[in-house]
Amino acid sequence: SAVISQxxxxxxxxxGTSLTIQCQVDSQVxxxxxxxxxxxxxLTLIATANQGSEATYESxxxxxxxxxxxxxxxxxxxxxxxxxxxxxxIYLCSVGAGFTASYEQYFGPGTRLTVT
Amino acid sequence: xxxxxxxxxALSVPEGENLVLNCSFTDSAIYNLQWFRQDxxxxxxxxxxxxxxxxxxxxxxxxxxxxxSSGRSTLYIAASQPGDSATYLCAVHSGAGxxxxxxxxxxxxxxxx
Numbered sequence: 001s002a003v004i005s006q007x008x009x010x011x012x013x014x015x016g017t018s019l020t021i022q023c024q025v026d027s028q029v030x031x032x033x034x035x036x037x038x039x040x041x042x043l044t045l046i047a048t049a050n051q052g053s054e055a056t057y058e059s060x061x062x063x064x065x066x067x068x069x070x071x072x073x074x075x076x077x078x079x080x081x082x083x084x085x086x087x088x089x090i091y092l093c094s095v096g097a098g099f100t101a102s103y104e105q106y107f108g109p110g111t112r113l114t115v116t
Numbered sequence: 117x118x119x120x121x122x123x124x125x126a127l128s129v130p131e132g133e134n135l136v137l138n139c140s141f142t143d144s145a146i147y148n149l150q151w152f153r154q155d156x157x158x159x160x161x162x163x164x165x166x167x168x169x170x171x172x173x174x175x176x177x178x179x180x181x182x183x184x185s186s187g188r189s190t191l192y193i194a195a196s197q198p199g200d201s202a203t204y205l206c207a208v209h210s211g212a213g214x215x216x217x218x219x220x221x222x223x224x225x226x227x228x229x
Contacts, residue, residue, distance in 0.1 A: 001162070042219040092159055103148060103209055105217060107160035
C-alpha cells in the first residue's frame with residue numbers, strides 16, 4: 001500500500017483567503033484524487049488529478065474555486081480559493097493502487113480546514 | 117446515480133460483543149466494494165476490499181460479505197475491543213476504468229470497556 005502525507009494537517013483561515021493543501025506519496029502513482037468531507041457528511045469526490053493533463057472535476061466543483069496541480073507522479077496540490085465558512089471540511093487526497101484489477105484506493109490523513 | 121446507505125448511523129456495544137454493520141447500494145452493477153475505518157479528525161484506513169465476483173473477505177477479526185444481487189454488504193467484527201471505536205465507511209466502485217468511489221455516511225461505533 002502507498003504511504004500518503006498531507007500538509008497542513010489542519011488550519012483556521014479567514015473568509016476570502018485561499019489555502020493550498022499538499023499531498024505527497026511515497027511511490028509513483030498515475031491517479032490521484034481529492035475528496036471533501038463536510039461535517040456530518042460522506043466523502044465527495046472533488047476531482048481527479050492526472051499527471052501531465054488538466055484535472056477532471058466532478059459536478060458541482062469548478063477549477064476557479066479548487067485549482068489543482070499535479071507536477072509529477074508523487075505530488076499534488078489542491079487550493080481552496082476565496083474561502084467561505086461553507087468550505088469548512090476535511091480535505092483528503094487518495095491514490096489508486098495502480099492499474100491492477102482491484103482498483104483499491106488509499107487515503108491520506110486529511111487536512112481539517114475551518115473558515116471563520 | 118449510485119447511492120450508498122449505512123445503517124445504523126451509530127452503534128454502542130460492550131467490549132467483547134460480536135457486531136454487524138450494514139451497507140446497501142442502489143445500483144448492483146458494481147466493480148468492487150471497500151470498507152474503511154476513520155478515526156476522529158483523521159483520514160481513512162482501508163480495511164477490506166471485495167471484488168464483485170467474491171462473496172466475502174476476511175482480515176483478522178473482520179469479515180466482510182457481499183451480496184451484489186440484493187445490493188448489500190455487511191462488515192462483521194468479532195470480539196469487539198475499545199480500539200475498534202471509530203466510524204466505519206462503506207464505498208462502492210462502479211466501473212472498471214474509473215477509480216471513482218461512492219461513499220455512505222458511515223456508522224459510528226463505540227465499544228464500551
